[in-house]
Amino acid sequence: MAEGILVVTNQEEGRVRRVAYEMLAVAQELAPGKVTALTFGPGAEQTREGLGRYGADQVVALNGPAYAAYSSDGFADAVAKATESLDVEALFFPANAWGKDLAPRVAGLLKAGLASDCTDMFRRDDGRLGAVRPVYAGKAFARVAIQSPRQVFSLRPNIQPIKETGRAGTAWDFDPGLDAASFKAVVTEVLTSQGGQLELTEADIIVSGGRGVKAPENFKVLEDLADALGAALGSSRPVADEGWVPHSYHIGQTGKVVSPTVYFAVGISGAIQHLAGISGSKYIVAINSDADAPIFKAANYGVVGDLFKVVPALAQEIRAIKKDA
Amino acid sequence: MKILVLVKQVPDTATKIRLNPGDAAIQTDGIKWVINPYDEFAIEEGLRLKEKHGGEVVVVSMGPARVEEAIRQALAMGADRAVHIVKDAVGDSQVAARALARVCQDEGYDLIVTGKQAVDDDQAQVGPLVAVELRLPQVTVVLKLEVDPDARKIRAERELEGASEIVELPMPAVVTAQRGLNEPRYPTLPNIMKAKKKEVKSVPLESLGIDTEPWVVVEELTLPPERPAARILTGEPEEAARELARLLHEEAKVI
Numbered sequence: 344m345a346e347g348i349l350v351v352t353n354q355e356e357g358r359v360r361r362v363a364y365e366m367l368a369v370a371q372e373l374a375p376g377k378v379t380a381l382t383f384g385p386g387a388e389q390t391r392e393g394l395g396r397y398g399a400d401q402v403v404a405l406n407g408p409a410y411a412a413y414s415s416d417g418f419a420d421a422v423a424k425a426t427e428s429l430d431v432e433a434l435f436f437p438a439n440a441w442g443k444d445l446a447p448r449v450a451g452l453l454k455a456g457l458a459s460d461c462t463d464m465f466r467r468d469d470g471r472l473g474a475v476r477p478v479y480a481g482k483a484f485a486r487v488a489i490q491s492p493r494q495v496f497s498l499r500p501n502i503q504p505i506k507e508t509g510r511a512g513t514a515w516d517f518d519p520g521l522d523a524a525s526f527k528a529v530v531t532e533v534l535t536s537q538g539g540q541l542e543l544t545e546a547d548i549i550v551s552g553g554r555g556v557k558a559p560e561n562f563k564v565l566e567d568l569a570d571a572l573g574a575a576l577g578s579s580r581p582v583a584d585e586g587w588v589p590h591s592y593h594i595g596q597t598g599k600v601v602s603p604t605v606y607f608a609v610g611i612s613g614a615i616q617h618l619a620g621i622s623g624s625k626y627i628v629a630i631n632s633d634a635d636a637p638i639f640k641a642a643n644y645g646v647v648g649d650l651f652k653v654v655p656a657l658a659q660e661i662r663a664i665k666k667d668a
Numbered sequence: 669m670k671i672l673v674l675v676k677q678v679p680d681t682a683t684k685i686r687l688n689p690g691d692a693a694i695q696t697d698g699i700k701w702v703i704n705p706y707d708e709f710a711i712e713e714g715l716r717l718k719e720k721h722g723g724e725v726v727v728v729s730m731g732p733a734r735v736e737e738a739i740r741q742a743l744a745m746g747a748d749r750a751v752h753i754v755k756d757a758v759g760d761s762q763v764a765a766r767a768l769a770r771v772c773q774d775e776g777y778d779l780i781v782t783g784k785q786a787v788d789d790d791q792a793q794v795g796p797l798v799a800v801e802l803r804l805p806q807v808t809v810v811l812k813l814e815v816d817p818d819a820r821k822i823r824a825e826r827e828l829e830g831a832s833e834i835v836e837l838p839m840p841a842v843v844t845a846q847r848g849l850n851e852p853r854y855p856t857l858p859n860i861m862k863a864k865k866k867e868v869k870s871v872p873l874e875s876l877g878i879d880t881e882p883w884v885v886v887e888e889l890t891l892p893p894e895r896p897a898a899r900i901l902t903g904e905p906e907e908a909a910r911e912l913a914r915l916l917h918e919e920a921k922v923i
Contacts (some may be wrong), residue, residue, distance in 0.1 A: 399793065413833075415796070416805050436778045440828040444808045447761070447793040449804060451800030456762065456883030459791045473887075478789050482685040483889045485789075491883040527805035528837035535831045542829035548922075572923070590848040591827065596787055605922050616681045622892050626920050628912065629898070642898040644915055646908045656909035664917050666869045 345493075346376025348398065351422055351449075353413075353441040354382045357389030357622060360545070362437040362500035367398030369464050369503050370435055371510075373472060377401060379515065381425055383410040388514075395512015397505055403515050409523035411439070417526030419448035424519035426453060431493070433472050435666070437490040438497040440546070446497045456489035460499045462602075462623070472496070480596035500545050501602055504624075537634060541575035543594065549603045549624075551594055554619075555610020555650055559587035564654050565609055571658040577601065579611045595620035610650050613638030620663035628665035630654065669723035669817045671714040672775060673747065674768050674782035674794065675707045677738035678732055681787055685891065692886045693758070704737045706783025708745075709845035712852040713813060714781050715746045721817050723778070724748050728771050730764060732756050736868065743863035744855030750866070751775070755873040760882035761789075765797030770876045771800060777840055778817065784809045784844040791884075795844035805837040808844040815839070 348370040352363035359382065370378045380399035384391055387404035394402050405421060422445070426434065434449065436442035438460040450457035462484070463475035472494050478485045489495070543549060550569040552562055562576070569576050576592060583593035594601055596616040602623030609630045611617060618641050619629060629642035630650050639645045646653050680700040687694060702713070713726045727742045729735050729754035731805050739750045772780055780802075785792035792808075799806035811832060812825040820839040825832050827846050855863070873880060899915065901908040916923045 386840040415807075416799075419800075440809060440826070443792050444796070444806075444826075447796035448800055448806065450793070451762075451765070451797045456760065457791070457793055459793060460886055478679075478788075478886075478889070479679075479683075479685050479694075480787060480790060481892060482683075483687065483891055485886045486888045486890075488885045488887055489883055490885060515738075527836050528807055528841070531836050532832045533828070533831060534825070534833065544829060591830075593847070600790075605916065605920075614682075615684060626916075626922055627895070628916070634900075634902075639898055639900060642896060643895060643911060643920070645898045645900040646905075646912055647900060647902045648905050648908055652905035653909050656906045657913060660910050660913035660923060664913055664923060 345430050346374065346589065347429060347431040348374040348378050348433050348435060349378045349426060349429055349431045350378060351445070352382050352437060353385055354381060354384065354390045357386035359390050359393065359497060360439070360500065361505065362439065363394065364397035364500065364505040365500065365503040366435045366498050367394065368438065368506045370506060371398040371497065371506070373432065373466055376430060378510070379403065379429055379431070381405070381422065385411055391512050391514060395510050396507055398508050398510050399512050400510050401513045401515040403517050405519070413530040414526035415444050415448055415528050416565060417521060417523065418445055419452055420521055421519040422449045423452040428517060433494040433496065436495070436497040438499045442497050443599070446495060450495040453493050453495070454491060455493040456491040456493045457495040457497070457499045458487045458489060461496050462499050462502050464498070465498065477600070477623070480600050481622040482619045493506055499602065508547045520523055543575050543577050543599045543601050546575035546601070546603050548572045548574035548605045549577050549601060550574045550607045550609065551579065552582060552609050553579035553611030554581050562588060564651060568607070568654050568658040571661040579614070579617050606640050608642070609654060612636045613636055613641055669717065669778045670723045670776060671717055671723060672727045672772050672777045672780045673707070673714045673725060673727050673742070674780065674798065675711065675727050675729045675738060675742055676704045676734045676786045677701050677729065678704045678788040680788055681705065687889050687891060689887055694889065701734055701737065702743055704783050704786045706785060706787070706845055706847070708852040709847065709849045710781040710783050711742050711745055711747060712850045713845055717779070717815055721815070726750065726775060728768055729753070730755050730767055738870055740863050741855065743866045744860040745853055746859060748866065750868045752868055752870050752878070753873055754870055757880070758882065759880065760884040761791045761793035761797055763880050763882050765794050765801055766878040767873055767876055768794065769798045769801035770797065770878055771871065771895045777912055779815065779840055780804070780842045782844055782860050795842050799842035804840055804842050806842045807835045809814065809846045810843055811846055813843060813849065871916050
């Protein structure tokens with residue numbers, strides 16, 4: 344019986360996202376056998392030390408010229424080939440833009456079931472792996488079983504703790520023997536977005552604005568609070584639809600689903616679709632002038648008042664606390 | 669250019685989810701069913717490509733009899749005809765992908781478009797799985813799409829975390845749509861009337877000769893835990909702000 348877990352992760356210039364270490368922490372806990380990490384591209388070899396420290400027994404760095412640019416079909420073929428050479432019962436992918444593109448492709452090639460965006464993983468009584476994953480954008484959670492011989496999971500970032508366990512991280516030389524000329528869909532350019540905005544799905548704190556902010560230029564008030572907190576900026580759907588902020592800010596069932604430690608809902612009434620998208624937040628803070636707004640029912644803390652007075656005062660208080668710390 | 673659009677019917681996003689303890693599916697009585705919002709972007713993109721390059725837009729959908737309503741809606745937006753894979757049993761993404769891919773194969777295609785995910789199960793798998801089944805390249809979560817039918821090439825911008833990337837790929841291919849790709853049109857009254865006469869081919873799932881055994885099985889659904897009642901602060905904004913900052917710092921210990 345296969346006993347290992349293969350953790351597939353993206354890296355940029357020798358750095359992996361925290362979710363890579365989160366996956367390794369879960370894999371170590373669940374795999375009776377070896378935990379193997381697999382990553383791609385220029386700088387992949389530099390990730391080995393960190394991947395070992397956080398739980399990889401061995402690391403495959405596919406840093407040959409074929410893997411310089413991401414290709415969903417090419418990389419999926421490479422992962423499938425690596426899987427055939429390993430004794431693995433399961434594969435883990437990050438449930439980020441990269442992993443959500445790649446994982447189903449790999450699952451299709453391996454004829455394996457995939458549970459996407461899992462928030463909890465466990466060993467079942469029947470000895471197989473099981474998972475819990477949000478459905479309806481977090482309005483409910485599904486406990487799922489995967490019945491194919493191999494199991495594939497993608498894990499939602501920012502949920503699992505990481506553990507420094509100092510495993511070997513031995514380099515495992517493996518060449519899938521693929522020719523980049525056979526790769527069909529290839530990334531030719533990466534466009535970084537405006538002003539280094541923190542990514543919502545990975546943010547620890549989010550300050551989010553809704554119709555109550557009244558005008559696009561008023562988002563400055565929220566920006567200042569976000570700046571004081573080191574938070575990412577988000578929005579409700581109506582203000583993104585109005586074009587006050589880019590679509591990438593939109594949080595909710597048809598936008599981003601987020602799971603920060605603290606979510607500040609400012610001038611957001613709390614439509615059911617928005618509440619679904621923020622239900623994974625540890626703390627929700629609502630600031631709204633309407634005491635009857637549904638957002639207060641979902642919140643841990645609420646301030647009923649004029650956001651244009653409360654938010655600047657809060658930013659000041661936060662700065663004072665941080666200065667003392 | 670022949671464009672296939674894969675469409676799923678899902679509960680309206682305003683739906684409040686109701687469950688009984690131990691249930692593996694939501695209670696569906698009284699639910700309003702709609703086209704998956706991301707599939708609306710896919711339909712719209714298919715129609716725009718047809719308007720620009722000529723050809724045909726065929727909708728492929730799967731599910732019980734109620735799905736015909738979503739299909740008629742897509743036809744009213746302007747799709748030419750549809751295939752309805754009639755299926756009542758519970759499946760998973762792989763079963764759906766196998767069935768859809770089989771119909772795509774029978775239809776023939778230059779391009780297959782669908783939403784980046786369905787807002788019910790949120791698996792975000794069917795697009796890529798169909799691509800694998802048909803040995804096609806894919807580009808997912810697409811914000812901008814340029815198709816050159818003569819050169820048989822696609823150039824797409826797809827969303828990343830706080831960034832985006834340009835993907836180039838040959839046709840035919842599978843493309844999944846993200847919000848921002850376009851603004852879906854509303855069906856006009858004459859088009860709603862016309863849609864009633866458009867062809868909807870009904871295909872029983874069993875007739876496709878595929879394995880219909882799901883690999884991913886939902887064993888139980890639960891509702892998220894209720895949050896404790898909120899601490900509501902009122903009064904002068906400065907005082908409320910100070911008290912909120914104190915609570916976040918000392919009680920929640922998150923700042």
